[in-house]
Amino acid sequence: MSEELAINGGPVTRDKSAKPWPTNSNASGHMFGDEELALLAQVIESGQLGWQYGTMVKQFEAEFAARHGAKHACAVTSGTAALHTAMGALRLEVGDEVITSAVTDMGTVIAIVQCNCVPVFADVDPQTMLMTPESIEALITDRTRAVVVVHLFGQPCEMDAIAALCEQHDLALVEDCAQAHDAAWDGRPVGTIGDIGCFSLQQSKHITTGDGGICITDDDEFQDHMVCFHDKYYDRTGQDRAPQRIGINYRMSELVGAVALAQVRKLDTIIGRRQQNADIMCAGLAEIEGLNPPKVHPKVTQHTWWRLAFTIDEEILGVDSQKFGQSIGAEGLPFSVAYGRREPICMLPALANYAAYGSGNFPWEPPYGRAVPYRREDYPGTNWAMSNVFGTSWIETLTEDDVNDMLDGLRKVADYYRERA
Numbered sequence: 001m002s003e004e005l006a007i008n009g010g011p012v013t014r015d016k017s018a019k020p021w022p023t024n025s026n027a028s029g030h031m032f033g034d035e036e037l038a039l040l041a042q043v044i045e046s047g048q049l050g051w052q053y054g055t056m057v058k059q060f061e062a063e064f065a066a067r068h069g070a071k072h073a074c075a076v077t078s079g080t081a082a083l084h085t086a087m088g089a090l091r092l093e094v095g096d097e098v099i100t101s102a103v104t105d106m107g108t109v110i111a112i113v114q115c116n117c118v119p120v121f122a123d124v125d126p127q128t129m130l131m132t133p134e135s136i137e138a139l140i141t142d143r144t145r146a147v148v149v150v151h152l153f154g155q156p157c158e159m160d161a162i163a164a165l166c167e168q169h170d171l172a173l174v175e176d177c178a179q180a181h182d183a184a185w186d187g188r189p190v191g192t193i194g195d196i197g198c199f200s201l202q203q204s205k206h207i208t209t210g211d212g213g214i215c216i217t218d219d220d221e222f223q224d225h226m227v228c229f230h231d232k233y234y235d236r237t238g239q240d241r242a243p244q245r246i247g248i249n250y251r252m253s254e255l256v257g258a259v260a261l262a263q264v265r266k267l268d269t270i271i272g273r274r275q276q277n278a279d280i281m282c283a284g285l286a287e288i289e290g291l292n293p294p295k296v297h298p299k300v301t302q303h304t305w306w307r308l309a310f311t312i313d314e315e316i317l318g319v320d321s322q323k324f325g326q327s328i329g330a331e332g333l334p335f336s337v338a339y340g341r342r343e344p345i346c347m348l349p350a351l352a353n354y355a356a357y358g359s360g361n362f363p364w365e366p367p368y369g370r371a372v373p374y375r376r377e378d379y380p381g382t383n384w385a386m387s388n389v390f391g392t393s394w395i396e397t398l399t400e401d402d403v404n405d406m407l408d409g410l411r412k413v414a415d416y417y418r419e420r421a
């Protein structure tokens, strides 16, 4: 018989106070070092801290665009800012509908609403938590103008079908790649499949500046509008055009640009380490009867593991996800069920109450937009995933020893329940 579980008073698999897991909320989960410090020192010594005067942000944009094979890049102050800048460049009408995922960060939604558009939420595949083409298609109306696809946890969405839908219905396609730096669908890097790709450099992302973001595009007109939009629609091209529209100030400072530049040069190493550990983890999970390793679409040519997620087979194990989750938590493992606030994002008060501006319901009210219904029961995939998908941040500083501890704990708990099922 297997060893007694920690939840029943047995020994823990990993004593987290003696042997803490690395975390992306401090240096233990990142690769910061002399490279960042040297570039930061250059900025200070140059006295050129603003993007207009310096070289760091421009160089970061050039290197980021080049590694994606994209024609242009525009660095900004956050992933939310990147998405807002992309939406600004699309120049949508007030009340236009934009379809995005029911499982995402508020930043994706804020960008839509701040352009006075109405967000509409697609359900997700319960195993991958990725918005599905079928769910998007069912939501397209004559008011739909764009789709913001969210590549969650480092895995691309089904881009063949989604791009085809956008083409067929003449919809702009923006890619939220905040969690999917360097991921690829059928050999194409995410961010280059749709019209504009948006990335975040927030503290938990593959590469980080604490906060920061960047957009990429091949389209000259979108780039012109993004560069203007993020810089108050001032024109720095030498043509001295007066501001043509209302923009915002999302300029990345040279200090942030210096760190971003050092970080992007480490991206290959970061992704390589994540993949190496993910391979060990997925192979290990596949050998534990009753656990389902992460579901990866066969056309995903590069998964970059922002989070590693798996599910259990409740029948084989004779235990539900909730009890299994409590048991692995007691073993000291870092996995938790659910993501975000455990419900479709449209059920959060700001959205469920249409609360964006003043005390009214603009832009969800006529004559501007439509009061799109947000109902929990319309999201079976999301609801299931929020109670049954286990995940943990898959950071590059995890060691093989850490991965083995995770597998030991999962094997111990799965064996215990299966033997008693």
Ligand SMILES: Cc1ncc(COP(=O)(O)O)c(C=O)c1O
Residues within 6 Å of the ligand: 078, 079, 080, 081, 104, 105, 107, 108, 150, 176, 178, 179, 200, 201, 202, 211, 212, 213
């Ligand atoms: C999927 C997704 N979209 C958008 C964002 C917004 O990025 P930021 O926090 O940099 O504004 C995040 C990050 O939190 C995210 O995970």
